[in-house]
Amino acid sequence: MDYFEGLNEPQRQAVQHLEGPLMIVAGAGSGKTRVLTTRIAHLIHEGVDPFHILALTFTNKAAREMKERVENILGSTEARNLYIGTFHSVFARILRIEGPQLGYPSNFTIYDTDDSKSLLKTIIQEQNLDDKHYKPSLVYNRISAAKNSLIGPLDYAEDPQVQQEDSRSGRPATGNLYGLYAKRCFRNGAMDFDDLLYQMYLLLKKVPAVLHKYQHKFRYILIDEFQDTNPAQYEIIRMLGAVYENICVVGDDAQSIYSFRGATIQNILQFRKDYEDTLVVKLEQNYRSTKSILHAANEVITHNKTQIEKALWTENGEGEKIRLVRTMTDNEEGRSVADSITELRLRHHFANRDFAILYRTNAQSRSFEENLRRMNIPYRIYGGISFYQRKEIKDFLGYLRLIVNSRDEESLRRIINFPPRGIGKTTMEKLTLMANDRDIPLFEAMKEAGSAGIRGGTLEAIGKFILMIRSLQTQLERQNAYEVAMQVFRSTGLIKELVHDKSVEGVARYENMEELLNSIKEFTETPTGDGELLDKSLGSYLQQITLLTDADQEGEDADTVKLMTIHAAKGLEFPCVFVGGLEEALFPNAMATGTREGLEEERRLFYVAITRAKTRLSLSYANTRYHFGNLQQNDPSRFLEEIPEKYLQKNFTTAYPGRFHPGRAPLGPEALVPLKPASGGQRSAPGAPAARGSDRAFAPDDPSLMEAGNEVEHQKFGYGRILRIEGAAGSRMATILFPEAGGEKRILLGYARLRLLKSGTPAGAGPAGPSPGSCPEGGSSNP
């Protein structure tokens, strides 16, 4: 039982508590995953059959990691039989088996958000409602929220409060749309993301036999990221665990950042009410971050009113101060981060994979991306559009989905005229009318196109299309996913469509198709099926991929800088973390600042961002930023004021153009730190390094001129004196004393951008701004 080795007391307590409800309040970086995996190992070691253990996570990645770590302790033979997965994927698997008891086909289609919105748009238009007012995404959000709170279409229509909300927003028909949408999904043999929870709930509630089956199958239940569960998830867990009550939940209220998805911290309180004999264990020792980082995070979170009492501490060292960087533009922010990465790599031998750049919104990735590319720093962006959401991929998947489930109207609409085969809008309208009239799937309606008044060439084209789909369907039983996919690729004319397009995007699309086909091939050739039967059918493949996200793509361990939203970074850690865009309206985001709850969630998000960092953290904000194509001015984020000065080191590499006059004293820190100018509450520490004159672009001098004893100026470290120089001509390393930047720094002269102070004052530093050519980076201005 050497797996107990190295656990601290509360961790050991959590691992050893095998029977009965357990709540682990796990602060950031407190070894939560280790406790969970060790606990699973311990359960099995104590004789619990792995088949009886269910572990639910929020991301596939977390599930995979957990499984791997249990395997490392126990070996893969036992661990293979564990049921570990995301809520959505585990429930999808169960629904695939039990779904027919609710009237769904076992090969039901999973609609992603785009599919759902598209179907809603169709329905809104069919109801003769204005889709400008009844925006599909708004309606979708309402329906999603309802399902996550276990409110069905009927409850929705009867709930006076809900009804009032909809009338007040001018969308009283929302409830009606919900009903139609639910019916339509059912008719299409499809479930959306929320259905995977809601239908699972209905299944357990309506079919006692199924409930009993899984209650006895899952005798030990573990829930990760419990603070992110919504009422639907809570209720499912409660029902599944009702017999044995061996429910272990792990969470941290300070990291609850998914309320927009229906998650509620209430679940934490409810849990303790529902299970009075719950053992509560707090993990408060942080093993991840330096003192500076952890203490800053602790300070920030105290500004929230609602939180569970806990005190995170660490034995780790003080570490570097948190760097605070202000730039003039978003592009400069990107450049500053790219510069810092290069510098840290060279001076401290960090690898690319040690860096993460985090931001509030996906749109912010751009400036970072451009600058990393310019500096030849390999990077990978997570989030944004996932591979499977690309148009060409979805088109192809549309065929596959239709073949597997011909009731799926969304897929049918997507591909019916792609490539063009002369079946247009008018025809589809006629068919839709008939389908709705008889309440039959669209594909069935097509079979009787003649009686919908469709004649001639169009009728013929429909006949041909149906024949093609049918003949592909006959392949399903005999052939695996890859074989069917290849057949589809060849026989549908998609291959011609793609080969035809010789544009840059066209070639990229072709390559994406190749990648998709390769992934299908890989799927059919991989022997293990996630503990399940070796089902290599197309249906099995499709079931999986809809629930994959961008983070699940391979290339995990590649040596790249990682870019992602803070949401996507939850659960991860990096030696060096950059958090960008710390500006009012962006972070905290304007959408959230209206309510206390909203603002506090933003603050928790900031807390999550800070606590991702192990040793180095850099925060940045830009004075101006492009938003919808026009320049916006932003104040620094209020969150920056919540970090005590003593943890901060301010590095303002960019001053206002034209304000600096050589020869005069450098601008005082106050002038450069316009944090809430009115309140005047924010002041730089007296010894903080002042920004240097970089109004005109900072023009470094030829490094070969540098000698020991010279006085130099560095853009970030200020004035310094070269103490000594070592190394050959190509790689001379200088040790320079920068009194204002905290002491000696070792700098590679070939890389460093230093100015020789005695070489005179450069001319042309007038108010006109940077003189052309003086900036080696090109001063990249946005036209």
Add this chain to the structure above:
DNA sequence: TCGGAAATGTTTTTT
């Protein structure tokens, strides 16, 4: 029915 041009919305976060 189809293709290109004009207009319009998008960005808060995700399974």
Add this chain to the structure above:
DNA sequence: ACATTTCCGA
């Protein structure tokens, strides 16, 4: 700034 949607003529 960009992508998607809508509009319009062939």
